[in-house]
Amino acid sequence: MALTYRALAALLNYPTTELQQAVPEIAATLQTEAMLPPPALAALRPLLDRLAGEDIYEAQERYHMLFDRSRTLSLHLFEHIHGESRDRGQAMVDLLTLYQENGVTPGSDELPDFLPLFLEFLSLRPVTEAQALLREPAGILAAIAVRLQARDAPYAAAFQALLALTDEAPAAVDPGEAEDPNDLAALDAAWEEATVRFGPGEPGDGCSTARLSLRLRADQRDARRQENVR
8 A cells, every 4th residue: 555645635635624633644654655756745845834734714715716616727637638528427437447346435425536536546556556547647637737836836746746656757738827717718718628648557557447438528517516515
């Protein structure tokens, strides 16, 4: 079990008082396991400090404005791929099947492509397999990292840490214009420009399912957000 994946999953979850109290343990896990290179580990310190010390309501509002109100920062990985909704649904089914075939049954309150859930799953897989799986959405992670950096958001360090775990440098990403979360037309235009690949791999590469279908359209995003309100 690679606890670093689980620690990063916790940092990318919705802030709670329990998460704030767990920050010292999270920091100790990252330090002790030493999977991250020292620069990536050091870059996480501002995020750890902010989560531990910020007013919880401010932390929750910041998280909501970043990840729930901005399509280009969505933590639902399949939302970054343009396509038909039925393809998105099949991709969700395939990813859920991958989880279940490896003994993981997610709860009903989150979609399978939610990044913290995906990282929790990776924490249970052999390190080499987890690294290979994490490489698949590296383009998405890189794009989100750049966009968070453009907003001077400490969460960027968590995505940079994930990229460090893939052990490969993704292509440079143009962050584009910072979107107005209330400008739905502009958000839709930005949404349709994204093309990425993500999936657990081809048969025989250490995973038990074929490559996931990648094309989807987030036409039910708002409904899902309502289900995920905490």
